[in-house]
Amino acid sequence: MILLCFSGCFVLIRVPDFMPCCSDHPSADVREFACASISRVVQLSQNIPGFLQRDAVRKLGPMLLDRSLAVRETATGALRNLSACGVQEVCEDMVKHDVMTPLTALLREVRRRRRRRRFYESSSQALSVFNKSGLLDVVVQCLERHPDNVELAISAAHCLHTVTEDNPELLCSVNAAVLAALENVLLSSQADMAHTLLRTLAAGTLWNVKGSIPAARQAQMLNAVVATLSRCLDLDAGALIPKLREAEDARHKSSTAAADLEDQAAGEPTPEDEMEEEEEAPKQKRNGKAVKVDSDFSDLLPVSGQELREATALLTAQQTSLEIIVNVCCSDDPSDDEWEEESSSDESDMGPDGLCDGLSNLMSPLCLSAEVHGALINHSIPEKVLKKTEFPPKEALAVCQQDPSWRRLIKKMQRIQSRALTCLHSILSAMDAESLGGPAALQEAAQHLSKLVFGNTEASKEEEFLEAVISAMRSLLQMLASKNIPQCMTAEQLMSLSEAATRCDVVSVRVNAVAILGITGGTLAKEKGTAATLEMIGRALLQVATKDVDLVVNGEALDALFDVFADGEEAEAAAKNINLLTSLKTLQPVFKSKIRKEGRGKYNPQQLCVLDNIKVNLRRFIGYLEKVVKK
Incomplete structure (x- = not known):
């Protein structure tokens, strides 16, 4: 529900009902506000069905080409949040309502205007449209703008990382120019968190398109990718987030003090005067009682703030790095023929004292190439992943709890821990005991996992955490048992x-x-x-x-x-x-x-x-x- 003011009258309506009546409104400000409202509200997944039932996607699509640049940006953000916060059916509904046509036109316009844009997650049909529309070159051109427009480049990098995964049809379009653009990003030296995220996404894209890279350069590419992920994991979010939060407070205090001085010099009311005036604001009757009307809708608008963006980019980069490492460690699933051979094995093959392997046979360690194995070990990836499985530091959690806009980072920190546990499971399944440090290191890791499970009763109730930690523990205990190493x-x-x-x-x-x-x-x-x-x-x-x-x-x-x-x-x-x-x-x-x-x-x-x-x-x-x- 939102409260709107029309000609001095306040009306309380549902946002899904508000969208259709404002999408064609002559005022660009009203159209922009409608999109911004949806962008914020649909971050709660339970609100999404109401929007879909009222044709919000069909209304938002044409607004990607609105004559107002601000409306286009907020409409794109709203569609992005719809797809990111909804289930797969939401993306399919978006494609069904032909959102790809205005999006394709918008991306082509980016090439001419070089403006910031957002991209949304893809379905198989959306991927097909992307492949056939020749959008790869457009997105790569956006990526190349990273020296002077890193936000545009990050949007392009997110898009490339998404569309290149499991998309063999696109690989034939990955030429030397595309690879050069990705490599240039990987070699960038800016130390801010936005560029850290950008390099991480470029590394993931290079891994996705490794089949298009000439054989003579694949070893070099692999080392560059793993080195990028390693440097990202080296960053200590627990220490950096409190510093960023402190910097934000200092900046706000400085800007507030400067504004007060200007107001006093101009004879304008101070914030204290404004508070007194606010107390005298007109009140309306509601249910027989006088209530003060609040016309501030700032909480529905997209969150801004340099330090918060830096912290978000850092956590996104580390989560993405862990997800890429999982892909690096995992091989393709067995073919259907292999399953048929497994299922039709002759019972006579089993000895009188033995049993066929059941599930354990289907969860045998994966095989890594020598190059991948060496790169992961040389850059200490197993140790760095294990470090990320620790609970988020209390100091970082405390500073995030103090501000609603920063509170969202708590979930991101917890998700990094779960992703790290999943990544650890993949590493344990792909490497041998000696590569991971031998019996002493494995026992220490087992004790660490036990502390995670039994040392925090609240965390052990979270399904995402429990699923990740228990799969990692299974892999580790299996390795200990296979080497006759005492368990803990x-x-x-x-x-x-x-x-x-x-x-x-x-x-x-x-x-x-x-x-x-x-x-x-x-x-x-x-x-x-x-x-x-x-x-x-x-x-x-x-x-x-x-x-x-x-x-x-x-x-x-x-x-x-x-x-x-x-x-x-x-x-x-x-x-x-x-x-x-x-x-x-x-x-x-x-x-x-x-x-x-x-x-x-x-x-x-x-x-x-x-x-x-x-x-x-x-x-x-x-x-x-x-x-x-x-x-």
Whole structure:
């Protein structure tokens, strides 16, 4: 809801209703205000459906070509926020209402006018329009303006980073001129945070288009990209943000003092006088009571401020750097043919004492090329990523809490921590133990992750954080187990983690939690005096295998049970004490039936392959337990 003043009368209306009536208004100020209002309000995703239902996109599109430059800028910002804060369907709705036609015309005009513009996230159809419209050269020209218009260059760099990802159709258009423009940005030396963000986005774009780079130059490009990401991660946001906030306060005090002196010299009212006048402002009747009318809509307008922009650019650059490193570490998914081969493997290949690998086979370490591996190690990327997994510093959080406009940075700092944990998971999956510092370094990292999970109860309730930290912990514990390196989690911590995960709605969190139980239980089964702990783990896994509503989680719990109780005197004793054989015999037909009834329509081929393997493993494991009982 917003309060508008028309001819001295105040009217309270909904912004979605306000937009259609103002998009054709003869006053450019009114049109600009309408766009600015939407730009701010749609940052709350729950407001977006109301705008879509009232054809806001159809009204905003033509305003990209409004005769007023200010209206064009605010309309572009509103569309950008709609796409960034909404789901994929919002982008598709924007393309459906032909927003690409005015946007294409706007981008072409940029080439002539060289003005600042924003770009919005793409859908597959939008990418196709971009590819066919020859907009790459236009955006690159905007990028080349970075020495004298860094904001325009950043908008162009965001666009390039987005449209070059998983877009092979565009790669044929990436020529020497495009590569030269990106390399020039990478070599820029400005130390401000805006240029740091710009270089990071250029690095990500170069990685996306690496297939277009001549083979003789790829090693040089790779080193430049990783070096750029490394320097970005070196920056200490915890120290820089308080300094920027302090600088903003000092600037405001200085400008206020100067303005007061000018006002006094001119005989104009001081701020104290204005406050007194404001207290005498006319009041209106509302619900029978006198209320003061507030016509200040500044909170609906885009946030400005040099220091806040610097802090935002810094955090955006570091988040983007971590996301690029994840892409560097991850290989392509296996082809459908490989999944078919995996699924159709002959049961006779399994030895009498072994089981096919189930989920663990599909999560084996990735392979990095020697060049990528060397670049990541030479620039200390694993250590720098681990550093970023720490909680945001209290000092930075405190200064951001003091001002509503800075408060948004708290979520950005928390997101960087989650991205760093996801990045750590990718690094652990892609490198060997020796490259990561050996047993001592891995144990130290495991202790650090344990502190993250169990040292902050509030953070452990956040799904994004929990999903990231538990996947990193799974990868690390798997590496420790494969090298027979002692693990650091106590039985109480294991159960606490399991309980937290079972309450989480995110399937991957529950999958990783039971996998951690299996990894730790499998290690404990080789040690003496661990039967009681194994019983506790076994009961927890049976509960998940039986009660969880998701078949993938059921299957992972069964796979973990196989790991824990596959061998050893301690495991045999624990299995008998919890009646594992009877429980699994009861569960077997239920699990097979769920795969048959739910599998084909609900799960993808990769998941079905794993579930089929676990079904086979379950039958064989029951046979193994029957032999143990007959001893």
